Amino acid sequence: MPYLNLEQVAKRFDPLPVALTIADPGQTDLPLIYSNSAFSALTGYAQHEVLNRNCRFLQGDLDNTSARRTVRDALAAAKPAQATFDNLRKDGSSLTTLLYLEPLHDRAGNLVYVVGSQFELHPKVSAAEVDRHSNQFVDGIGDLLALNENLRAVTQRSLARSALATVKLWLET
Numbered sequence: 001m002p003y004l005n006l007e008q009v010a011k012r013f014d015p016l017p018v019a020l021t022i023a024d025p026g027q028t029d030l031p032l033i034y035s036n037s038a039f040s041a042l043t044g045y046a047q048h049e050v051l052n053r054n055c056r057f058l059q060g061d062l063d064n065t066s067a068r069r070t071v072r073d074a075l076a077a078a079k080p081a082q083a084t085f086d087n088l089r090k091d092g093s094s095l096t097t098l099l100y101l102e103p104l105h106d107r108a109g110n111l112v113y114v115v116g117s118q119f120e121l122h123p124k125v126s127a128a129e130v131d132r133h134s135n136q137f138v139d140g141i142g143d144l145l146a147l148n149e150n151l152r153a154v155t156q157r158s159l160a161r162s163a164l165a166t167v168k169l170w171l172e173t
C-alpha cells in the first residue's frame with residue numbers, strides 16, 4: 001500500500017460521464033476514499049462531503065433491506081455485486097440507482113479496494129443505457145488496473161447481462 005495514487009485516479013476519473021466511487025475495506029466501516037464529479041452531479045454531494053463516510057448515508061431512513069443483504073453477502077465473499085438502492089440526493093429528492101460493486105485484490109489475493117458505480121434508474125430506462133453504463137464501468141475498472149499492475153479484478157463484459165436482468169426485475173416491481 002498504497003496501491004493506487006489517488007491523484008492519478010482523479011485525473012483519469014473526474015472527467016468520466018459515469019459516477020465512480022472507491023471504498024477502502026482496510027478501514028472501519030468501508031469508507032469512501034474517492035468519488036468523481038459525476039457522482040457529485042448525481043447525488044448533489046461535493047467530494048469533501050462524502051469522503052471518509054460509508055456510502056449508506058445516501059439511504060437516509062429508506063428501507064433497502066434486500067439490496068443491503070445482497071451487497072453485504074457479496075462483499076463478505078469478496079465478489080462483484082449489483083443491487084438497486086433507494087437513495088436521497090442532498091436536496092432530499094429521490095434517487096434510485098443500480099449500484100455496481102467490484103472488489104479489487106492484490107497479487108496475494110487480499111481485498112484492497114471496492115469500486116462502485118451508481119447508475120440512475122427511471123421508469124423509461126433502456127437496455128442500451130444499461131449496456132452503455134455496464135461497459136463504461138468495465139472500462140473504468142480496466143483503467144484502474146492499468147494504474148497499478150498489482151491489482152486484480154474479476155468483472156467481465158458479461159456483467160452487462162446480469163445488470164440488465166436486475167433492471168428488468170426493478171421495472172417489473
Ligand SMILES: Cc1cc2nc3c(=O)[nH]c(=O)nc-3n(C[C@H](O)[C@H](O)[C@H](O)COP(=O)(O)O)c2cc1C
Pocket residue numbers: 021022023030054055056058059067068069071072085086087097099101114115116117118
Ligand atoms: C464503493 C461503494 C459504493 C457504494 N455506493 C452506494 C450508494 O451509492 N448508495 C447506497 O445506498 N449504498 C452504497 N454502497 C453500499 C453501502 O455502503 C453498504 O455497503 C450497504 O448499505 C450494505 O451494508 P450495510 O447493511 O452495513 O449498510 C456502496 C458501497 C461501496 C463499497
